Amino acid sequence: MELSDLVNQTTIFRRKVNHVASQKKDRLAKTVGKVFDTASLKVRLTVGIAAVAALGLGSLAAWTSAKMQHILVSTHKENMDYIAGRFPMDVEIYSEMIPLETGAQRAIDSLSTKDQLIWIENTTGKITARSTALNKAEIGNILLAVKNVPSIPTVQDLNGSYWLMCATPLKVKDVNLGTLYLAHNITENQVMFRHLIRSLTVATIIAIAAMTMIIALYIDRSMQPLKKVSQLTATISADKLDQAHLNLEQAPTEVKELAQTVDQMLVRLSEAWEHQRELLSNVSHELRTPLTIVSGYIQSILRRGDNLSEMQKEALTIAASEADRTVQLLQDLLDLARADSGRIQFQSEKVVLNDLIQEVAGMAQQYSKRTITVNSSAPEIAIKADSHRLKQVLLNLIDNAVKYSDAQTPITIELDKHNNQAVIQVCDRGVGIPLQQQGRIFERFFRVDESRNRAGGTGLGLSIVKTLTEGMGGNITVRSQLNQGSTFTINFSLL
Template sequence: MGRIVKFWRNVDPFSLRSRLTIGIATVSAVGLGSVAIWTSWQMQQILIVSHKQRIEQIAERLPRDVKLYSEMLPVETALPKAIDNLTAANTFLWVKDSSGIITAKSANFNIPADRSTATALTSLTQMPVQAQVYEMNGHYFILCGGPLPVRGKVLGQLFVAQDISQEQKMFLAVVRSLGIASLVSLLAITGAIAIYIQRSLQPLRQISQLAGTISADDLGQARLYLHHTPTEVRELVSTCNMMLDRLSEAWEQQRQFVSNVSHELRTPLTIVRGYLQSVLRRETNLTPPQREALETAASEAERTIRLLQDLLDLARADSGYLHFCIESCVLNDLVEEVVGMAQQYSDRLITIEAETYPIAVQADYNRLKQVLLNLIDNAVKYSDPSTPILLKLNQQKEKVIIQVCDQGYGIPLQHQSRIFERFYRVDEARTRFTGGCGLGLSIVKMFVEGMGGSVTVRSKLSEGSVFTVILPIQLSK
């Protein structure tokens, strides 16, 4: 029972498999139902209609036979003679006069299945002119009758009955069996159809599974291969492979473009920044507006250079050319250096909380420094200037845990799963105000994962955020 419930829960009523199965099963049900109805009607024609015709013929012939016999015999003798002549197995005839007394009857009249049935038959006062089927005490009879005129005189009311209980029961049994057989056949056909459709759609499911495993990194090598499939599926596979080729080419062109642009623009912007800083250091006759303009230009040049460096790192990572210089370093010293640098440009209170010293970690010193600077910069931008920023260091077995905690605005829950995506911004207006471009956290994720670690976030609105970086003490070989 549990398996059946589980099966029905897994059935998708809107899937192509379900729709095809239901559609074909419905057509099959209509076809089998039509065949069953037509077969039942034909059987009824064979078993019932022929008996009706015979009963009606007896009712029409008896007056003629009585008239014929009455020419040679008295009417009282001719009537029983004619009745006996027309009597057959399971066929009963009797005649009632105007007062309801039986004046003549067939010799087998006392043979009906039971006395109560015979009493029920003799108690009838009228008969249908057209033969009809009636049920009496669990038995089935075809009844027909009418007035019995002989030589212009009505001798009484004629009653003709034929017991068709055996035929009717056989007919009902056949109809019942036919219905059961149709239902079983329908279930079997539906099951066979479902299995056949499932196997027929299996190549499409394989295409979906294969396509779901393809990422941007393996577009160049990813291909779909399916053998012994229908022609339409092979055409679909071929089309998908051509699409993958085009996507791979476009993706490679995009990465190459980003890399080239980042590389070509970084050098002239570095030169421009150097000249601006040189002018700011050496020129003492600058007016305040001129100095402010040069400082703004230098700041924007610095921000653009950092953006280009981030883009260049992402392009290298996408191309597989981003390498890490993994070495053993003391995390406590690195964090103190980073905090010192951050305090110089942010003017914020940044504290360090470490349980042990020294904490050794296998990492790329410069990449890890950039990770921590990005996380601290993110905390500075999205928290009130009067609130402190806390860095927690902890060592647990084979891993090192770094937490950057702030008491800022917090990140809405629906955004927390996407903040590490490239160019994703929680608040466009606030990001423009703070100068962010949406690459800092994606760089953090890329560097941390490149060093064999992971990064997560936990945040509540108006309470702040905690970014947790986990790095291995020793990289697995």
């Protein structure tokens, strides 16, 4: 093998690897896009229902938290209101035998506990009486430094400890003693409440996540009938419209109605497709005969046209060529119409490919004036096929190679057998086919590039090749590289 051939094969292999990797990446992107497709009905329903559920659970959790907070402090508030209302009377009782300031201190001592602290601030801002615990700096400095204490008991966060505080004017025996301050330590209750709120928040988030998953699974299961409709309709081809049927007995009523509508549409499409095929077949058949007669008359005139001028001969030659081209187009359409309707007939028999390919190569070389080389690795390779149709396939492939390659380059036909398969390859060194268009090359009326088609074609030749090859039990593939040429490979089972 020459170095240049090795480099070319390495380049082709690298491009194929890159193409496969690109396809896998595209498939992964499509899969991720399907899962997180914001335009998907499943995603919209899941997000919508989950959002409503989250809003409901969140609102319930917030209301529960507020209610628990209210219950937590309401008892302490009632107690503080009771103390604030009773305190002046206690001071008045104690001050019957002692001064008011001393009576106020006695009342504070009797009402104070380790969590309930009381102090009095006179009109000048001086503390005149207070609970014994306020003499401790760590508590007293914190509580006594609080300013603008409200008259309604309110929770205050003081360096990590929580106190319910309120202030009320203190007047005893028509004497203004200043302001009475009450502080109740609810740190333990508040910490317990905060832990409870965190647990409630975590439970709410878990509940929302679980509910979202359950909703997503339920919606996905509910959407299965629609997915089935999509999958079935995606696999329906034009030639199987009459066999297509959607059976969704267990689906919801709306989906059943959709399936019935699709079924009716498929029936109408099948009828329209059948009418179209019949029309195509009839028109092709009816036009082929008169055009063949016209072509025959023109050829007869040209053979006997010694008295024709050069301009007349040129005009008649062009007319004959176009008539032959149109007849061939009609024949191709007729063959495809017969294949679509299943009326094309194959006369299968034993065919020795070595002899048939030599015959075809000789015929093609005669009308194309091109060098056609046949290489075979075995003296006799036999298959079961329709010899007439197989000749048509090979002639179409050779004609395609002639159209898309220079006249100076040879056309090669390789015949080999591999893994119990007969392998026929038609190779040219022409313009090649872009990689992204090689998958469509066998479609009807598809042409890679009009500017590359020097001979003019209908785009039906390769479609007929594929139809006839598969009708005889074979398959055909193409491998091509731009400006390097194309290789069409046909495989048949050996006899």
